[in-house]
Amino acid sequence: MTTQEATPQTTQPTPWYTEFFGTNDIYTDSDIEYQDPELTREMVDCVTALAPPHSHPRLLDLACGTGRHSVPLAAAGYRVTGADLSPHYLAQAGRRAEAAHSTAAFTRADMRDLSAFADGAFDTVVNLHTSFGFFPTEEEELQVLREVRRVLTPGGRFVIDVINRDAFLRQTSEVFGAHPRDQFVIRTYDDSTGRTFLHEEVFDPLTSRISWTVTEPAPPDAPARTSTADYRVFSAHELTGLLRTAGLTPGAVYGDYARTPFTIHAPSIVCVATA
Secondary structure, three states, X not given: OXXXXXXXXXXXOOOHHHHHOOOOOHHHHHOOOXXXXXXXXXXXXXXXXXXXXXXXXXXXEEOOOOOOOHHHHHHOOOEEEEEEOOHHHHHHHHHHHHHOOOOOEEEEOEOOEOOOOOOOOEEEEEEOOOOOOOOOOHHHXXXXXXXXXXXXXXXXXXXXXXXXXXXXOOOOOEOOOOOHHHOOEEXXXXXXXXXXXXXXXXXXXXOOXXXXXXXXXXXXXXXXXXXXXXXXXXXXXXXXXXXHHOOOEEEEEEOOOOOOEOOOOOOEEEEEEEO
């Protein structure tokens, strides 16, 4: 396991993802899907089916987080580099790789600026578990995809999965007010791990962004722990359109990691695109 560093590029002084994926770390504590080893295996199997390691061995795990996918992908036969902006997550990824005696290497980089990597450096790029749509403008999201295109070798494959906006909007909603931002709110909670986390998702129809606040209640004499993410969700035609604009050629689109044919009711958009 090796680590190198690239200077990150930011457009906001205090972007939401700095805290949400930082030392507060409420995301990895509260996201049950993130903690599900079976789901992780399904995601890794999906990648190996769509971009087999024998033909696409050099892999970039973009927004690798704590190495949840990087380490098992390396075990599956890829030469893995994980890239993430969070030093906190990269430290966890390094420890995970060391514990598994993994060859995965990690680099600190902003998704919009992958200048740490040469043109055509990878045969495969993966961006998994809705790790796209984080930036405030569509141009910045296109910059991410253009960088993916640049670092892919000709014929290389990009595997991306995001929440399906159309399926998200079919969930039960509560109407709280006349302002568009108040018209679609989902409040849930989870206590399956023995700790209680409150989730509030507010959808803005004018931007297709979700403001997702996670709160861990605290006793009366202590402050609650809370953090908010703010990210865009996509319909399938929007995502494939962005891929084309960035110079990638969308191929098959699936509705889950088992590669079930996509429908508007599918929970995810899993797409493989070619450079």
